Amino acid sequence: MISFDVNGKIYNIDVSPDVPLLWVIRDYLGLSGTKFGCGMAQCGACTVHIDGKARRSCRTPVKDAAGKKITTIEGIPDDHPVKQAWIADDVPQCGYCQPGQIMEAIALLKETPNPTDEDIDTVMSGNLCRCGTYQRIRRSIHRASKMLAEGGKL
Amino acid sequence: MNWIINISRRDFLKTGALIGGGLMLGVFPRYDEASGEAAATTFAPNAFIRIGTDDTVTIIVNKSEMGQGVYTSLPMVVAEELEADWSKIRIEPAPVDPVYNHTIWGLQGTGGSTSTWTTWDQLRKAGAAARVMLIQAAAEIWGVDPLTCKAENGFVIHPETKRQLSYGKLTEKAAQMSVPQDVLLKKPEEYKLIGKPAKRLDTPSKVMGKAVFGIDVKVPDMLTAVVARCPVFGGKLKSFSDKKAKAVAGVKSVVQIPTGVAVVADNFWSAKLGRDVLETVWDEGPLPGFNTKKQRSDYAALAKKPGAAARKEGDAEAALTKAKKQISAEYEVPYLAHAPMEPLNAVIDFREDGCDIWTGTQFQTVDRNSAAEVLGLKPEQVKLHTTFLGGGFGRRANPHSDFVTEAAHVAKTVKEPVRVMWTREDDIMGGYYRPMWYDRIAAGLDENGNLTAWKHTIVGQSIIAGTAFEKMLVKEGVDETSVEGAKDIPYDIPNILVDLHSPKYPITVQWWRSVGHSHTAFVVETFIDEVARTAGKDPYEFRRSLLSKDPRRKVLLELVAQKAGWGSPLPKGRGRGIAVHKSFGSYVAQVAEVSVNKDGEVRVHKVVCAVDCGRTVNPDTIEAQMESGIVFGLSAALFGEITFKKGRVEQNNFHNYKLVRMKHMPVVEVHIMPSEEKSGGVGEPGVPPIAPAVANAIFSVTGRRIRRLPIRAEDVRSV
Numbered sequence: 001m002i003s004f005d006v007n008g009k010i011y012n013i014d015v016s017p018d019v020p021l022l023w024v025i026r027d028y029l030g031l032s033g034t035k036f037g038c039g040m041a042q043c044g045a046c047t048v049h050i051d052g053k054a055r056r057s058c059r060t061p062v063k064d065a066a067g068k069k070i071t072t073i074e075g076i077p078d079d080h081p082v083k084q085a086w087i088a089d090d091v092p093q094c095g096y097c098q099p100g101q102i103m104e105a106i107a108l109l110k111e112t113p114n115p116t117d118e119d120i121d122t123v124m125s126g127n128l129c130r131c132g133t134y135q136r137i138r139r140s141i142h143r144a145s146k147m148l149a150e151g152g153k154l
Numbered sequence: 155m156n157w158i159i160n161i162s163r164r165d166f167l168k169t170g171a172l173i174g175g176g177l178m179l180g181v182f183p184r185y186d187e188a189s190g191e192a193a194a195t196t197f198a199p200n201a202f203i204r205i206g207t208d209d210t211v212t213i214i215v216n217k218s219e220m221g222q223g224v225y226t227s228l229p230m231v232v233a234e235e236l237e238a239d240w241s242k243i244r245i246e247p248a249p250v251d252p253v254y255n256h257t258i259w260g261l262q263g264t265g266g267s268t269s270t271w272t273t274w275d276q277l278r279k280a281g282a283a284a285r286v287m288l289i290q291a292a293a294e295i296w297g298v299d300p301l302t303c304k305a306e307n308g309f310v311i312h313p314e315t316k317r318q319l320s321y322g323k324l325t326e327k328a329a330q331m332s333v334p335q336d337v338l339l340k341k342p343e344e345y346k347l348i349g350k351p352a353k354r355l356d357t358p359s360k361v362m363g364k365a366v367f368g369i370d371v372k373v374p375d376m377l378t379a380v381v382a383r384c385p386v387f388g389g390k391l392k393s394f395s396d397k398k399a400k401a402v403a404g405v406k407s408v409v410q411i412p413t414g415v416a417v418v419a420d421n422f423w424s425a426k427l428g429r430d431v432l433e434t435v436w437d438e439g440p441l442p443g444f445n446t447k448k449q450r451s452d453y454a455a456l457a458k459k460p461g462a463a464a465r466k467e468g469d470a471e472a473a474l475t476k477a478k479k480q481i482s483a484e485y486e487v488p489y490l491a492h493a494p495m496e497p498l499n500a501v502i503d504f505r506e507d508g509c510d511i512w513t514g515t516q517f518q519t520v521d522r523n524s525a526a527e528v529l530g531l532k533p534e535q536v537k538l539h540t541t542f543l544g545g546g547f548g549r550r551a552n553p554h555s556d557f558v559t560e561a562a563h564v565a566k567t568v569k570e571p572v573r574v575m576w577t578r579e580d581d582i583m584g585g586y587y588r589p590m591w592y593d594r595i596a597a598g599l600d601e602n603g604n605l606t607a608w609k610h611t612i613v614g615q616s617i618i619a620g621t622a623f624e625k626m627l628v629k630e631g632v633d634e635t636s637v638e639g640a641k642d643i644p645y646d647i648p649n650i651l652v653d654l655h656s657p658k659y660p661i662t663v664q665w666w667r668s669v670g671h672s673h674t675a676f677v678v679e680t681f682i683d684e685v686a687r688t689a690g691k692d693p694y695e696f697r698r699s700l701l702s703k704d705p706r707r708k709v710l711l712e713l714v715a716q717k718a719g720w721g722s723p724l725p726k727g728r729g730r731g732i733a734v735h736k737s738f739g740s741y742v743a744q745v746a747e748v749s750v751n752k753d754g755e756v757r758v759h760k761v762v763c764a765v766d767c768g769r770t771v772n773p774d775t776i777e778a779q780m781e782s783g784i785v786f787g788l789s790a791a792l793f794g795e796i797t798f799k800k801g802r803v804e805q806n807n808f809h810n811y812k813l814v815r816m817k818h819m820p821v822v823e824v825h826i827m828p829s830e831e832k833s834g835g836v837g838e839p840g841v842p843p844i845a846p847a848v849a850n851a852i853f854s855v856t857g858r859r860i861r862r863l864p865i866r867a868e869d870v871r872s873v
Contacts, residue, residue: 033363096544132785
């Protein structure tokens with residue numbers, strides 16, 4: 001039995017310990033906002049937070065999540081500054097990679113509340129967007145940073 | 155352990171949704187159930203509009219939303235004529251029905267950057283007809299002349315008596331009005347929505363993680379399958395042993411289908427683990443020794459022979475012989491995978507009397523009919539539900555319906571609802587690539603540096619041969635999509651020959667965002683640059699001087715040069731390159747600003763892009779599509795390459811099929827040319843000019859001509 005917290009809810013599951021967390025989240029918890037893109041931590045579509053840090057759930061065996069606090073895109077409030085910034089800038093195109101981008105951006109802003117373009121390049125380069133929304137993602141991270149400085153909460 | 159995962163009973167009770175035999179969360183409604191209740195209480199004047207008594211206006215969109223913004227731009231066109239309240243607009247994907255066919259193709263589908271301009275009249279008329287009926291209904295209720303009423307923001311208003319009724323209150327009466335045959339459409343100067351930036355209607359659901367892509371669809375008791383396919387194109391299954399695969403917990407069955415062996419399990423991970431240990435023996439067919447190097451030399455040899463003429467004006471051969479100066483070059487570009495972020499997938503629920511399919515597709519009619527054929531059903535017994543597409547780029551418009559047909563074969567065998575999933579490896583190695591191309595090109599200059607001859611021979615597989623589109627698109631041995639962008643070279647040249655060889659290989663090929671233009675623009679726009687430099691002329695001025703027959707292109711070129719500060723000084727080590735190209739009815743010109751480091755790594759700092767796509771609907775979408783096209787084209791220019799060794803694809807995931815990432819992203823500046831010309835497309839035209847613009851910029855920094863893609867460090871290092 002592996003026990004962990006997903007978006008504030010405790011789950012106890014009888015599970016083979018090597019199953020990637022991604023597939024537990026998608027196929028068994030039924031949370032489909034976290035996406036499958038590559039299965040080898042190359043694209044970031046599966047990014048979730050484990051104890052507040054951005055992690056690739058496709059390469060995280062579920063046993064590594066035991067006893068931890070996991071947050072998925074569904075666990076981020078709708079009025080979160082990053083989600084709101086993304087809406088303000090109309091970032092998504094196909095939208096498939098965006099939950100992963102948003103989870104990575106939130107983690108970035110936690111560490112670096114006022115990131116430079118170089119900070120953004122360093123942290124966000126692990127998240128692919130085939131539609132090429134990078135310029136808007138960059139703009140939106142700066143916008144969210146400003147919203148945070150003005151009192152928005154992460 | 156039968157199950158890899160068992161949710162504890164306590165969790166089951168807490169969520170109230172998880173059950174032993176399958177997963178009930180996120181169950182996607184069938185079309186009938188989703189829209190059935192609405193019928194009685196709505197005004198549905200035509201196939202595209204449904205107005206509810208709650209004032210909600212549902213626009214049924216017959217184009218697939220794959221990022222290009224059609225779920226916003228097409229509703230804008232309807233809402234404009236309908237005089238709808240934009241905040242009341244809702245979207246519903248169209249079912250498969252002839253009424254939703256592409257107005258030119260005669261089947262339901264999305265592609266070729268055609269969505270906006272091919273629905274322009276159809277959707278405006280649909281909106282206007284509904285508006286006329288609503289006005290008529292209100293006028294009858296009030297007993298006034300309809301001509302004294304007007305529609306505005308979701309209301310019909312009678313200004314004289316200051317009366318108004320919302321559309322929702324008029325639904326019952328409006329439904330009794332006859333549908334007008336002729337309607338007066340608004341004048342462009344009356345537009346409130348069209349031509350002004352609008353927020354995308356699908357953004358909030360995508361940001362919240364709630365948008366449903368094909369991969370997110372779940373139906374009760376659904377199984378998941380992954381398929382083992384022959385690693386060599388043209389090969390087939392000899393034999394297999396399912397013993398080890400069946401021993402994997404969660405695997406239900408292992409079945410043979412025409413494309414290989416499907417491992418069916420109650421969840422994806424079990425199916426994948428089952429396939430990992432599945433034992434297969436393949437007959438590798440005609441290509442076990444196939445490799446890219448050999449193919450390239452075969453193509454190079456072909457390029458020296460005359461091909462099927464696509465354009466012949468004057469006598470290019472004679473003019474080349476006579477020329478004072480001859481310039482020639484050979485170009486090559488590789489096979490490319492589309493690699494949409496959402497791997498291919500389809501869910502099929504096949505029953506005796508019918509079938510539901512949920513998938514993100516660009517090709518509804520073809521997919522539905524292909525599945526019906528496999529399943530032994532009539533097409534109308536198959537209901538296809540279009541979900542959001544996690545990228546398409548042409549891959550999800552497969553003329554053979556490859557991923558849907560395969561899923562139908564699995565569904566037919568397992569007789570339970572099943573989702574067939576592709577992994578990223580399946581996607582990168584699975585074919586239907588942009589073809590590899592080899593070009594041989596020569597130009598002649600007279601003693602005054604005038605361009606007198608142009609001879610361009612193209613070698614590459616036809617994407618159209620063997621498909622239902624062959625009659626339409628292959629003329630006298632020339633696949634139009636192979637020569638587009640080369641055949642229509644716009645420059646004033648008295649002697650032109652463009653010819654084509656279309657060798658056949660079992661490697662499957664398909665349209666890839668911007669199709670033939672994805673390679674012809676690179677060849678034509680880098681070679682014209684080279685010709686200009688050889689003639690001792692500025693590449694921008696040289697192009698400009700040769701555009702007497704294409705003033706629209708000339709003006710756009712001038713705009714991009716002006717916006718990019720063409721000719722103004724740059725920091726040391728940086729250079730500019732320019733390119734202009736017309737595709738899908740739109741013109742795009744780009745100036746790239748580039749530097750190259752000592753290791754030969756290329757950095758694109760900035761791209762200034764000018765677009766003339768005629769009349770605009772949503773300028774914000776146009777800007778986004780230009781950015782998108784530039785990134786897509788840049789990924790191909792800098793990294794993209796599918797190669798073969800011993801018949802096998804050498805790339806398999808994003809570590810060796812690289813794409814542009816945030817750290818490579820240039821600053822992109824988009825300028826939209828104001829225009830009242832007929833609309834062109836915007837989904838693809840941003841792609842073609844970026845490779846030549848970057849290559850030409852590299853020349854201005856290093857003096858090296860880039861003649862093959864992706865750009866390699868050894869081709870770039872300064873000499």
